[in-house]
Amino acid sequence: MIAALRARDERVFAELMRMYNASLLRVALIYVATRAVAEDVVQETWIGVLNGIDRFEGRSSLKTWIFRILTNIAKTRGQRERRTVPFSALERPDAVPEAAVDADRFLPPDHERWPGHWASRPEPWPEERLLAAETRAVVERAIDELPPAQRAVISLRDIEGWSSDEARNALGISETNQRVLLHRARSKVRQALEDYLTEAM
């Protein structure tokens, strides 16, 4: 693929774009405020890829390299917009605690027999409704509403099917932080599904 790109093969470039463009956009949105700016950043990234491909040494995967270019451009743009969110969201996701499940679903910590046990436990979901198109739309909406860093991680991992290493390399974050973001994202999507599937039951 690298050789084909260097040989100016348009089909390979188009293929790369189809593979990564949407993910690049999601990652860019962690750093910049608007979709328009994110699209700019992605476009600049591809130009950076073309300009740099002859110097690409293959020390990382092509994918990781492309995302590094994006992150650098996006960071610069984000700083210009004076956004400080990326640092805390990506590098210190633990700074703001977030519960996977509301505390009021559990018995209080001073409960004499079952502290922290379910007060209202999750009920099985109706299998046939899980496969309905509306249920998928609920998942999509829940992902759209996530903070950008969580949205990027769950998209790369669970929609695009990347490994945790691929995702954390693309984002330049630690394994642990990648997992914290994934955990929060998945927990919220589960909650959205539970809200939807039990309210209509």
Add this chain to the structure above:
Amino acid sequence: MSASIEQLSCQELVELVTDYLEGALPERERDSFEHHIEGCKGCHEYVRQMRETIELTGTLAPADISPEAEAALLSAFRDWTSR
């Protein structure tokens, strides 16, 4: 951490689900996690729902590139090759 079975509450367990599914729990904690979900209907169901959530998310189509963006980029590509 020496989370014994008694110490791991449901409220704590739900925060460990991703570590568990990612294979990132140390053996000791993994054992108490598994022991807990075997005996706790609520947590058993919770873990199942997390798996169902992941599976369902996996059925979403990866976002595609917009035709406008693709056209713009291909034209940038042609500029680049003609240099």
